[in-house]
Amino acid sequence: LKVKVGTLSACDVYVAGFPCQPFSKAGKNEGTLDIRGTMFGQCRSYIKTKLPKVFVLENVSNLKKSPKHKAYYNKILKNLRSISDGKYRIYDQVLNTCQHGIPHSRERLYIVGVDKTYADDVDLPNFRFPSPIEPMPIQDLLEIRDRMPSTNMPATETGRACLIEAYKLLANKGENPFD
Secondary structure (H helix, E strand, O other), X not given: OOOOHHHOOOXXXXXXXXXXXXXXXXXXXXHHHOHHHHOHHHHHHHHHHHOOOXXXXXXXXXXXXXXXXXXXXXHHHHHHHHXXXXXXXXXXXXXXXXXXXXXXXXXEEEEEEEEHHHHOOOOOOOOOOOOOEOOOOHHHHHHHHHHOOOOOXXXXXXXXXXXXXXXXXXXXXXXXXXX
């Protein structure tokens, strides 16, 4: 699948998850031998062309943790750091949903890039991944889910927390992240 990046709209905060099945312990673990394992290139192409102020990429923890995928993971980080001669400060961490408000254990890898204009601003705090919090009881989650209006926010508390931190960075710089 080839997307013509030039036809896509630019944005300040880009959030994407490229296919995880090729890197998952639950799958065949074929990495880039599976065509879906090369889809990171589409994310990189968008970031390189549109230069969002912040990006958040998500995938399975096995992409970072498995010796089988270590070289590709390092290549991903190198590619992101090389965009526009090191335009972005890159942060990466494996987070478990059970430590971020969700009553389910599921490790996910998050890679966050922040334009150095914002990351190096002495008046702004550096990006931080959210601190662990207690999960809510599943009964409360189901009740809230039934009452919550639909939104465009990420489905997980961790995804929302990363996005909120990105919005704060932009807002503290005097920009409206919703424009």
